[in-house]
Structure formats: C-alpha cells, structure tokens
Amino acid sequence: MISKKAFVFLVGLVPAVAVANEFYITSQAANQLSVFDATGTQIRKTLDVPAGPAMVVVDPHGKAIYVSHPEQGKISVIDPDSYELMAEIKTGGQPFAMVIDNQKPQMFVSDWFRNTVLVVNTSSNQLVDLLAVGDSPAGIAIDPVGRQVFVANRESNSLMILDADTPALHATIKTGERPYAVAFNPHNGHVYVACVHDDSLTVIDSKTYQKIADLKPGRAPYGVTVSEDGKQFYVVNQNDNNLVIFDAESLQLTTTIKTEKMPESVVLSEDQQYAYVTNWFSNSLSVIDLEKAKQVDAIELKEGPRNIAARP
Amino acid sequence: MKKLFNKLSLIGLSTVLMSVSAFAHGPTPQRVDEQITINADVATVWQQVKAFDQLDKWHPAVESIVMQDATTRVVTLKSGGEITDSLDESDEERHYVGYRLLTENVDAMPVSFYTISLEVEAADDGSVVNWSGRFYRADTGNFPPENLNDEAAVKAMTEYARSGLEGLKASVEK
Numbered sequence: 112m113i114s115k116k117a118f119v120f121l122v123g124l125v126p127a128v129a130v131a132n133e134f135y136i137t138s139q140a141a142n143q144l145s146v147f148d149a150t151g152t153q154i155r156k157t158l159d160v161p162a163g164p165a166m167v168v169v170d171p172h173g174k175a176i177y178v179s180h181p182e183q184g185k186i187s188v189i190d191p192d193s194y195e196l197m198a199e200i201k202t203g204g205q206p207f208a209m210v211i212d213n214q215k216p217q218m219f220v221s222d223w224f225r226n227t228v229l230v231v232n233t234s235s236n237q238l239v240d241l242l243a244v245g246d247s248p249a250g251i252a253i254d255p256v257g258r259q260v261f262v263a264n265r266e267s268n269s270l271m272i273l274d275a276d277t278p279a280l281h282a283t284i285k286t287g288e289r290p291y292a293v294a295f296n297p298h299n300g301h302v303y304v305a306c307v308h309d310d311s312l313t314v315i316d317s318k319t320y321q322k323i324a325d326l327k328p329g330r331a332p333y334g335v336t337v338s339e340d341g342k343q344f345y346v347v348n349q350n351d352n353n354l355v356i357f358d359a360e361s362l363q364l365t366t367t368i369k370t371e372k373m374p375e376s377v378v379l380s381e382d383q384q385y386a387y388v389t390n391w392f393s394n395s396l397s398v399i400d401l402e403k404a405k406q407v408d409a410i411e412l413k414e415g416p417r418n419i420a421a422r423p
Numbered sequence: 424m425k426k427l428f429n430k431l432s433l434i435g436l437s438t439v440l441m442s443v444s445a446f447a448h449g450p451t452p453q454r455v456d457e458q459i460t461i462n463a464d465v466a467t468v469w470q471q472v473k474a475f476d477q478l479d480k481w482h483p484a485v486e487s488i489v490m491q492d493a494t495t496r497v498v499t500l501k502s503g504g505e506i507t508d509s510l511d512e513s514d515e516e517r518h519y520v521g522y523r524l525l526t527e528n529v530d531a532m533p534v535s536f537y538t539i540s541l542e543v544e545a546a547d548d549g550s551v552v553n554w555s556g557r558f559y560r561a562d563t564g565n566f567p568p569e570n571l572n573d574e575a576a577v578k579a580m581t582e583y584a585r586s587g588l589e590g591l592k593a594s595v596e597k
Contacts, residue, residue, distance in 0.1 A: 139451045163451050182450055182565055205450075205565065224564065330511055330521075331538065350511055350521055350538060373557060392454065392555065415451065 140415030181205035221248035250293035263290035287311035298341025334376035347374035481594035504531025529561035
C-alpha cells in the first residue's frame with residue numbers, strides 16, 4: 112500500500128489529471144493494462160500486468176482496480192493512484208468476469224471452468240465461497256439495492272439470479288443461445304443478456320423472473336452497458352463491427368454506429384456524451400460521439416483489447 | 424421456489440470435476456490475419472469467395488463439401504476429419520463473407536471455436552483478399568498439451584488461411 116505522504120507527492124506531480132475521467136483497458140495478448148485519460152482522449156500509461164489479463168473492474172470508491180487472469184487462476188489488485196500491484200487473489204480455476212458489491216466488501220466472479228461463482232472478500236482479498244451455477248458462467252452483474260446477482264451460464268443457455276447475501280438461488284431463466292455479457296438497469300429492474308450464438312439479447316425482469324423480450328441487436332453481440340439514467344442501453348456486435356443503441360422503454364433499436372473491427376466491450380463517459388468501445392481485432396479504442404452518432408477518434412491499443420472499466 | 428445452493432467447501436475444491444468447454448472465453452483469443460493479392464478484378468474473385476458450398480474447388484486442404492442446409496457446410500479435410508461451418512453473412516456490396524465453427528473436431532483442426540471472415544477489396548493490380556478470424560485453442564483448460572495449445576491453434580489456422588488464399592489465387596489466375 113502506498114503511504115499518505117507518497118500519495119500527496121504523486122498528486123502534486125500530476126495535479127490536473129489525478130483522478131477524473133480515467134478508464135482501464137485490458138490487452139490480453141500483450142499482458143498489459145492501459146490507462147485511458149478521457150479528458151485528453153489519450154492513453155496516459157500502459158502497465159505491465161501478469162499474463163492474460165481478461166476483465167477489469169474498479170472498486171466503487173476508486174481504491175482498487177481488479178484484473179482477472181483466467182489462465183493464471185488469479186485476480187490482480189492494482190492501486191489506481193500509484194498503478195502498483197497491491198495484491199494477488201489466488202482463486203484457482205479460471206476467474207473471468209467480476210462485479211463488486213457497493214454495499215459490502217465483496218466481489219462476485221464467474222469461474223467458467225469450475226462452473227461456479229466465486230465470492231471474494233475485498234477487505235482481506237480472500238476467496239470465501241464457491242457457489243455452484245450452470246455450465247461455463249460468463250458475464251455477471253449485480254443489483255446492490257435489491258441484493259441480487261445475475262450470472263449468464265454460457266453453456267446452459269440460462270441466466271441465474273442469486274442472492275447477494277446468502278448462498279441462495281432465486282431463479283434460473285432460459286436465455287438465447289450462448290449468453291455472454293450481462294447488464295442490470297436499476298431504473299426499471301431489467302437485466303440485459305447478450306447471446307453471442309443466436310445473435311439475440313434476452314431482456315429479463317429481475318422482480319418477476321420473467322423473460323420480457325428477445326431482441327435482435329446484430330451479429331455476435333459481445334458487450335452491453337446501460338446509460339446512467341436508464342433510458343438507453345448499448346450493445347456492441349462483434350461480427351457486425353458496430354454499436355447499437357436501444358430505447359429501454361420501447362425496446363426499439365434506435366441508432367447504429369460503425370466501430371472498428373470486432374468490438375468487444377463498451378462503456379460510457381461520465382457525462383454520458385461519449386461511448387468508448389474496445390475493438391479486439393483492430394487493437395483500438397473507438398471514441399464515439401453519441402450526439403453525432405459517429406466515431407470521432409480511434410486510439411491505438413496494445414494487442415488483444417478486451418475489457419474497459421471506468422474509475423468512479 | 425427457492426432452492427438451497429450447493430455450497431462447496433474450499434477443501435473440496437480438488438474434487439470439483441473439470442470439464443472442457445466447447446465455447447471458451449477464459450483463455451486468450453487468438454487471431455489469424457492473412458492477405459493475398461490476386462491479379463483479377465474484385466467481381467471475378469468474389470464469384471469464388473462467395474460460393475460457400477464450393478470451398479473444395481479452390482482450397483487445397485479441403486477434400487469435399489456437403490451442405491447440411493443453405494447455410495451449414497460440412498468440410499471434409501484432406502488430412503482427415505470433418506468440421507462444420509455456419510454461414511453468418513454474405514454481403515454482395517462489401518464482397519464479404521463471414522462464418523463460424525459450428526461443430527468442432529480438435530483432431531482435424533486444433534481449435535475449440537472460430538469466427539472467420541473473407542473480404543475482397545480492389546487494389547492497384549487487381550484485388551486483395553483478407554482472411555481474418557478469431558479463435559480459441561482446442562483445450563481451453565489451463566494446462567493444455569502441446570498439440571492442443573495456443574501455438575498449435577495459431578499454426579493450424581494460419582496454415583489453413585495461407586494455403587486457402589494461395590489456392591484461391593491459383594484458381595482465379597489460371
């Protein structure tokens with residue numbers, strides 16, 4: 112851990128860009144994590160991390176960056192101020208997607224190889240529980256207020272809804288084929304599940320546990336995210352090389368925006384004016400102006416960019 | 424109805440059954456990105472590329488093609504074994520065809536999943552064909568044997584693309 116004194120010193124070195132508008136991007140093939148400064152639309156720094164970084168999440172208080180390394184059976188914990196490796200959580204298996212609970216010091220991690228969801232205590236960085244789920248769990252999301260966790264079982268074609276506090280299963284709901292990415296919309300309680308094999312997006316009501324709709328976002332939908340106000344959700348289609356926007360109320364596809372090749376994941380800027388898309392094949396980050404509905408910049412990334420997460 | 428979760432103790436970890444999944448996402452996806460220049464116009468090259476059921480006419484590693492339905496082909500390789508591809512997209516305007524592995528056969532091709540696209544573009548002296556794709560190694564566990572690891576997958580997929588493009592060039596230019 113970095114000392115308070117050292118922290119003040121570091122902030123003194125980079126006063127304007129210390130915290131705001133920072134994003135982290137994993138480059139799985141290059142074993143690197145890039146720090147993207149959205150204010151200056153540039154890569155501020157690229158960090159060497161342990162092999163095969165796949166997914167990334169940031170602690171809601173901005174105190175730690177978590178990077179999963181499925182092929183190493185571990186999660187690395189990086190200090191967002193010093194960019195130093197603080198700890199490694201040895202989980203075994205193949206930890207993949209992670210989601211942090213902002214009510215309790217815990218994180219849920221899908222482990223597709225062991226068909227489990229791992230529960231990690233983020234205070235002690237210890238693996239505290241393994242919950243059996245369906246086959247090859249991939250994307251994971253949380254409703255921290257309603258205390259539910261959503262996990263897509265890629266090989267079981269289902270979404271499981273787990274209790275965030277007790278090892279209980281609330282429901283198993285059938286999705287499209289090969290569900291992968293999951294996002295929760297706290298404004299209407301809907302869960303969006305992108306299904307890569309039959310090119311569908313399943314919308315599920317997290318209160319009634321019913322499927323509401325099967326949407327057609329495009330070919331091989333890989334990433335999904337929700338706007339802060341819950342009015343829109345965004346999907347990137349890996350085989351169509353585009354970003355599509357849905358109206359969350361009408362469930363209509365309203366906008367299609369071209370990205371570069373094989374987009375993998377999408378997040379929005381803090382002010383919700385831009386979407387940032389990692390393009391796996393092109394090794395680039397698309398900067399998309401949502402008002403203009405087009406890509407305005409493409410920033411080079413290290414090989415194999417997969418996931419992007421914002422510092423809160 | 425609520426069902427109690429099957430809790431696994433940490434001590435019991437080693438007894439958790441391992442399974443190899445057909446569709447990976449934990450391992451690092453690998454890429455193939457090959458190009459060839461062909462001395463013929465885009466329309467001529469596209470006629471061959473778009474014929475999803477006639478890969479055996481120009482790919483030297485392919486013995487025969489049997490169509491299961493309009494968008495599903497069973498490819499019999501000359502080295503033995505069958506792989507099944509599913510056509511995702513055939514775009515006349517872009518001169519682009521995209522397909523994915525539907526049924527794996529790691530003995531025939533050491534990959535567990537792939538998406539491949541072929542695109543024909545105009546160039547100064549004819550056309551350029553891009554063969555690009557994303558795939559995962561055959562054994563998606565963390566300790567794959569040599570014949571089923573990332574290197575084996577990249578080698579096989581690169582050779583398959585390379586020989587395919589050369590076969591296409593020879594077939595068009597002959």
